[in-house]
Amino acid sequence: MSTNYIFKGGNLMSEERYRRNTYPRKRRVKKSSFSIFGAGVFVLLSTVCIAIAVMIILDLSFPTGGIFFEGEAVPVFADDSDSPTLVSTALQTDNHEEESSNSSIHPPDNFGFYLLPFYILENLEAYINFANDRPDLSVEEVVWKVNVGIHVPLYSLIITNYDENPLLVSPVFRLPYGFSPPNLVPINNDNDALLATPEAVAAFRELRSASIRAGFPNGISATSGYRTAARQRANWERNGSRDGEVARPYHSEHQTGRAIDLWGPGGLMDQSGPSPIGTWVAENAHEFGFIMRYLAETTHITGYIHEPWHITYVGLEISMYMFENNILSLEEFVGRNPGAKLP
Numbered sequence: 001m002s003t004n005y006i007f008k009g010g011n012l013m014s015e016e017r018y019r020r021n022t023y024p025r026k027r028r029v030k031k032s033s034f035s036i037f038g039a040g041v042f043v044l045l046s047t048v049c050i051a052i053a054v055m056i057i058l059d060l061s062f063p064t065g066g067i068f069f070e071g072e073a074v075p076v077f078a079d080d081s082d083s084p085t086l087v088s089t090a091l092q093t094d095n096h097e098e099e100s101s102n103s104s105i106h107p108p109d110n111f112g113f114y115l116l117p118f119y120i121l122e123n124l125e126a127y128i129n130f131a132n133d134r135p136d137l138s139v140e141e142v143v144w145k146v147n148v149g150i151h152v153p154l155y156s157l158i159i160t161n162y163d164e165n166p167l168l169v170s171p172v173f174r175l176p177y178g179f180s181p182p183n184l185v186p187i188n189n190d191n192d193a194l195l196a197t198p199e200a201v202a203a204f205r206e207l208r209s210a211s212i213r214a215g216f217p218n219g220i221s222a223t224s225g226y227r228t229a230a231r232q233r234a235n236w237e238r239n240g241s242r243d244g245e246v247a248r249p250y251h252s253e254h255q256t257g258r259a260i261d262l263w264g265p266g267g268l269m270d271q272s273g274p275s276p277i278g279t280w281v282a283e284n285a286h287e288f289g290f291i292m293r294y295l296a297e298t299t300h301i302t303g304y305i306h307e308p309w310h311i312t313y314v315g316l317e318i319s320m321y322m323f324e325n326n327i328l329s330l331e332e333f334v335g336r337n338p339g340a341k342l343p
Contacts, residue, residue: 052100140336155248170331
């Protein structure tokens with residue numbers, strides 16, 4: 001049998017070899033189930049990656065509870081309770097349709113501080129820090145307490161109140177240097193050396209008349225009223241400069257002319273314990289525009305010891321509001337009503 005040769009590209013080869021090199025035999029490839037499964041997984045993973053990329057581009061996030069609002073899941077209040085519950089987004093819309101300053105620019109927070117009407121945007125960082133430090137407090141407590149600066153130690157935060165008739169004077173809210181009430185009048189009688197603002201004196205005399213009608217023949221009497229900064233400093237230094245017992249100058253309500261100390265049986269009203277007339281004053285002062293300023297229950301808020309003899313004139317509107325809403329301190333009232341002023 002003869003063999004045919006082919007000369008190609010300078011090489012001599014048999015025809016059979018030439019055919020093998022030029023026309024290789026095609027191999028049969030078996031389709032396996034594993035290859036099909038791999039292709040499916042690849043398609044699935046590609047789809048997921050594309051979806052994640054789209055969400056990142058759109059700056060979205062996955063909600064973890066609460067309302068999906070501006071990329072943040074937040075708890076909201078369904079009623080007036082302190083406990084956050086989940087409600088529809090309609091509640092947020094209704095609450096904030098008329099608010100243009102806070103709701104449009106506030107950073108998201110996980111506590112829902114901005115849902116409260118007394119939320120202050122500038123305090124957000126302090127709200128968050130205080131809430132983390134005091135998980136026992138409700139959202140409302142955190143916000144109103146930070147608003148009046150009682151989330152920090154006494155006198156570590158000072159805010160000067162430049163209102164002509166400052167409502168809140170405390171270890172945080174200080175009167176401006178040189179402050180004095182524009183008009184003062186005698187308290188007990190027209191020749192009295194004790195002075196207070198005309199509004200406080202008028203209300204005090206009505207309170208005194210009511211105490212007489214209530215069966216206390218001598219009624220109530222004042223033993224201290226307006227004090228100058230110099231006198232307040234002398235009182236503070238004479239008592240050993242003990243914060244919590246005597247206010248520092250420019251931090252005393254007596255400098256506003258609206259604070260009055262009452263005289264009771266044997267000394268300052270109820271200094272030695274409850275008395276019938278002292279109890280009557282505590283139960284009725286709000287009807288005349290006064291509040292019992294320093295209660296035993298609020299020493300951790302006001303920063304001062306219990307002073308049952310100290311009443312402060314805030315006006316009938318505020319005193320009645322505090323009484324009806326069981327608000328025991330002026331700090332809480334102002335914290336829940338930022339910017340509140342005397343009527």
